[in-house]
Amino acid sequence: xxxxxxxxxxxxxxxxxxxxxxxxxxxxxxxxxxxxxxxxxxxxxxxxxxxxxxxxxxxxxxxxxxxxxxxxxxxxxxxxxxxxxxxxxxxxxxxxxxxxxxxxxxxxxxxxxxxxxxxxxxxxxxxxxxxxxxxxxxxxxxxxxxxxxxxxxxxxxxxxxxxxxxxxxxxxxxxxxxxxxxxxxxxxxxxxxx
Amino acid sequence: xxxxxxxxxxxxxxxxxxxxxxxxxxxxxxxxxxxxxxxxxxxxxxxxxxxxxxxxxxxxxxxxxxxxxxxxxxxxxxxxxxxxxxxxxxxxxxxxxxxxxxxxxxxxxxxxxxxxxxxxxxxxxxxxxxxxxxxxxxxxxxxxxxxxxxxxxxxxxxxxxxxxxxxxxxxxxxxxxxxxxxxxxxxxxxxxxx
Amino acid sequence: xxxxxxxxxxxxxxxxxxxxxxxxxxxxxxxxxxxxxxxxxxxxxxxxxxxxxxxxxxxxxxxxxxxxxxxxxxxxxxxxxxxxxxxxxxxxxxxxxxxxxxxxxxxxxxxxxxxxxxxxxxxxxxxxxxxxxxxxxxxxxxxxxxxxxxxxxxxxxxxxxxxxxxxxxxxxxxxxxxxxxxxxxxxxxxxxxx
Amino acid sequence: xxxxxxxxxxxxxxxxxxxxxxxxxxxxxxxxxxxxxxxxxxxxxxxxxxxxxxxxxxxxxxxxxxxxxxxxxxxxxxxxxxxxxxxxxxxxxxxxxxxxxxxxxxxxxxxxxxxxxxxxxxxxxxxxxxxxxxxxxxxxxxxxxxxxxxxxxxxxxxxxxxxxxxxxxxxxxxxxxxxxxxxxxxxxxxxxxx
DNA sequence: TATGAATGAGAATTCATTCAT
DNA sequence: TATGAATGAATTCTCATTCAT
Numbered sequence: 006x007x008x009x010x011x012x013x014x015x016x017x018x019x020x021x022x023x024x025x026x027x028x029x030x031x032x033x034x035x036x037x038x039x040x041x042x043x044x045x046x047x048x049x050x051x052x053x054x055x056x057x058x059x060x061x062x063x064x065x066x067x068x069x070x071x072x073x074x075x076x077x078x079x080x081x082x083x084x085x086x087x088x089x090x091x092x093x094x095x096x097x098x099x100x101x102x103x104x105x106x107x108x109x110x111x112x113x114x115x116x117x118x119x120x121x122x123x124x125x126x127x128x129x130x131x132x133x134x135x136x137x138x139x140x141x142x143x144x145x146x147x148x149x150x151x152x153x154x155x156x157x158x159x160x161x162x163x164x165x166x167x168x169x170x171x172x173x174x175x176x177x178x179x180x181x182x183x184x185x186x187x188x189x190x191x192x193x194x195x196x197x198x199x
Numbered sequence: 200x201x202x203x204x205x206x207x208x209x210x211x212x213x214x215x216x217x218x219x220x221x222x223x224x225x226x227x228x229x230x231x232x233x234x235x236x237x238x239x240x241x242x243x244x245x246x247x248x249x250x251x252x253x254x255x256x257x258x259x260x261x262x263x264x265x266x267x268x269x270x271x272x273x274x275x276x277x278x279x280x281x282x283x284x285x286x287x288x289x290x291x292x293x294x295x296x297x298x299x300x301x302x303x304x305x306x307x308x309x310x311x312x313x314x315x316x317x318x319x320x321x322x323x324x325x326x327x328x329x330x331x332x333x334x335x336x337x338x339x340x341x342x343x344x345x346x347x348x349x350x351x352x353x354x355x356x357x358x359x360x361x362x363x364x365x366x367x368x369x370x371x372x373x374x375x376x377x378x379x380x381x382x383x384x385x386x387x388x389x390x391x392x393x
Numbered sequence: 394x395x396x397x398x399x400x401x402x403x404x405x406x407x408x409x410x411x412x413x414x415x416x417x418x419x420x421x422x423x424x425x426x427x428x429x430x431x432x433x434x435x436x437x438x439x440x441x442x443x444x445x446x447x448x449x450x451x452x453x454x455x456x457x458x459x460x461x462x463x464x465x466x467x468x469x470x471x472x473x474x475x476x477x478x479x480x481x482x483x484x485x486x487x488x489x490x491x492x493x494x495x496x497x498x499x500x501x502x503x504x505x506x507x508x509x510x511x512x513x514x515x516x517x518x519x520x521x522x523x524x525x526x527x528x529x530x531x532x533x534x535x536x537x538x539x540x541x542x543x544x545x546x547x548x549x550x551x552x553x554x555x556x557x558x559x560x561x562x563x564x565x566x567x568x569x570x571x572x573x574x575x576x577x578x579x580x581x582x583x584x585x586x587x
Numbered sequence: 588x589x590x591x592x593x594x595x596x597x598x599x600x601x602x603x604x605x606x607x608x609x610x611x612x613x614x615x616x617x618x619x620x621x622x623x624x625x626x627x628x629x630x631x632x633x634x635x636x637x638x639x640x641x642x643x644x645x646x647x648x649x650x651x652x653x654x655x656x657x658x659x660x661x662x663x664x665x666x667x668x669x670x671x672x673x674x675x676x677x678x679x680x681x682x683x684x685x686x687x688x689x690x691x692x693x694x695x696x697x698x699x700x701x702x703x704x705x706x707x708x709x710x711x712x713x714x715x716x717x718x719x720x721x722x723x724x725x726x727x728x729x730x731x732x733x734x735x736x737x738x739x740x741x742x743x744x745x746x747x748x749x750x751x752x753x754x755x756x757x758x759x760x761x762x763x764x765x766x767x768x769x770x771x772x773x774x775x776x777x778x779x780x781x
Numbered sequence: 782t783a784t785g786a787a788t789g790a791g792a793a794t795t796c797a798t799t800c801a802t
Numbered sequence: 803t804a805t806g807a808a809t810g811a812a813t814t815c816t817c818a819t820t821c822a823t
Contacts, residue, residue, distance in 0.1 A: 100363035115309030149390040163361025164354040169294035172353040195389025196343040236784040430805040488751035503697030537778040551749025552742040557682035560741040583777025584731040
């Protein structure tokens with residue numbers, strides 16, 4: 006059946022791309038992993054990229070769907086919090102379960118090689134340690150609640166980098182000073198109304 | 200002088216990689232931009248990647264340094280808050296000023312082509328809209344403070360993705376349920392002790 | 394019936410080859426145009442070329458037959474001239490009517506692409522203009538009859554190229570000097586005995 | 588030197604294309620014949636076609652130049668005839684001397700294989716025999732001068748095919764009946780004014 | 782040090798042909 | 803006979819890297 010063969014190739018591509026990264030993987034690798042001949046790939050896809058796009062698109066759609074599920078059928082505050090928790094849990098689950106797919110979508114599969122991988126992993130680890138230390142200082146100074154410093158550190162790193170790379174790259178980016186103020190308020194005060 | 204010639208190549212590479220992305224840029228592009236012959240590259244670097252690593256490394260170091268500057272010479276709570284604000288502002292400034300360098304470090308220059316670029320940009324934009332709507336609902340329900348929904352949305356997206364891709368990919372990842380609880384607490388309550 | 398199916402494929406091939414040229418046309422194009430499956434082609438022909446040969450052969454045979462019709466049942470000089478005129482008219486008619494078939498037979502469908510097509514068309518057009526000018530000069534000098542210069546130009550071009558590519562490539566080619574003399578005599582004096 | 592290497596490739600290509608035909612020849616064949624590595628081709632040309640175009644263009648230009656030389660500095664009728672003879676001789680010489688180049692330009696190198704080659708050669712040979720017989724009949728009938736029947740046959744074939752494929756494919760083709768009349772007049776009466 | 786011509790491994794893609802159904 | 807999915811050989815073109823000058 007047409008769809009089965011297609012799915013077979015998609016599955017093979019997911020594995021091969023996940024393992025070797027997009028550029029290091031060849032169409033030949035994919036078809037070999039799928040147990041078909043090279044030409045067969047081109048019966049189902051136009052280009053090497055196409056299957057990669059499909060994988061990325063489906064993962065990103067999944068993430069977006071989870072985000073959109075939060076406010077659906079919310080009536081009471083209790084509903085809302087429950088849904089937030091559900092969505093957050095679901096998101097982490099999806100990233101964990103489809104880890105290599107997530108790496109594809111987040112271009113971590115685009116890395117050049119193990120060395121760059123390591124460099125970035127070390128960077129995040131080190132930066133997280135640094136930020137966790139900052140947070141510990143805040144806790145010791147009696148300024149902060151006793152949160153989990155490492156989790157909080159990763160959260161802060163993500164906040165900054167996504168705002169910097171995403172929001173500030175939009176068409177009409179907000180005033181950076183306003184952004185800094187809001188970010189700090191969000192980090193320090195959180196969302197909840199007192 | 201050896202170092203000047205080297206720096207000249209690094210500068211050229213920064214521009215070329217920033218414009219075309221890592222894979223589309225050729226060593227020839229770099230040397231042409233630097234105004235030297237192709238062979239010259241290999242007198243100063245071993246491989247094409249090397250200069251890319253150098254660029255990424257220096258940007259990441261810069262970011263790490265800013266993070267580390269927070270707790271240096273902090274004595275009073277006022278100091279601490281001031282340093283946090285300074286660091287946050289500095290980080291955004293660096294990302295804005297060295298935007299294409301940041302894109303290199305964050306592998307956004309690894310895209311295949313304009314289509315994938317667009318796909319990812321659209322994904323973030325859409326997801327941010329969705330999350331901003333969630334936040335607006337929370338505000339309307341009287342649960343949340345009147346934050347800037349879009350900034351907060353990007354912050355939340357970053358929190359989740361960095362925790363999911365970074366923290367949960369570490370050697371001994373914490374229990375995901377604990378992570379979800381902490382993340383929600385950080386998002387809802389913030390850091391500040393009441 | 395076997396022959397009908399075969400004819401159906403030949404007709405489809407004529408159209409497809411005529412439109413795209415031999416190399417750009419695929420067996421798939423032909424079978425699709427014929428409304429049958431790809432494998433069916435190989436039930437009636439051994440190879441892609443075979444049907445092309447068949448088309449070329451039949452066109453060339455047609456041309457040869459017209460040529461051979463001239464002296465059949467000729468009794469008087471009047472008959473002869475009449476038959477010559479008939480054959481010439483018939484030849485042009487066939488070339489016009491089966492233009493794309495003629496292009497196949499004459500390998501004009503073998504072009505690489507539009508650029509080469511254009512290059513050759515321009516060449517003939519330019520060369521014809523040049524030769525037509527030569528002829529006009531001859532007319533103005535009072536040497537030539539007032540023929541149609543463009544028709545005569547194409548005729549001369551054809552004479553030379555066919556003699557050069559055909560006759561002189563035969564096994565025992567005549568002495569080129571003799572050929573030149575004869576060609577000029579044919580062009581200047583024509584055939585008719587005075 | 589840049590130009591020498593380039594010329595070396597052109598020469599190699601002329602030989603290889605001449606021998607195997609355009610499609611059967613690979614870039615690898617050309618570079619091997621030139622004694623350089625495959626990549627070297629692409630330092631001097633953009634594509635496989637480019638060198639082929641160059642060969643064809645230069646041959647066609649050569650032919651056009653010869654045609655254009657006829658009326659240059661012609662003053663007397665004697666000049667004119669002399670130049671016609673010179674040009675005709677020169678044309679044949681060029682076709683003979685650069686026979687494989689001529690075949691390239693005339694797409695004879697585009698043939699599929701030896702079989703098609705043979706088919707076309709046989710066609711011309713047969714058609715020439717047929718037309719030569721026609722001419723012999725005309726001579727025997729006392730209508731025609733005693734020309735060389737075979738040369739005249741090739742000339743007639745060329746006249747018709749070039750007019751049919753070239754002139755009649757132009758933008759505003761003349762009326763075919765007019766063309767037939769003129770062709771016959773040219774063939775029978777020639778150009779010379781009596 | 783600097784040059785830039787030369788190298789050749791490597792990968793994507795096409796398509797005539799086959800063959801199990 | 804007919805189908806059309808599958809095959810895999812073959813070819814073009816790219817570009818990181820080398821090396822003679």
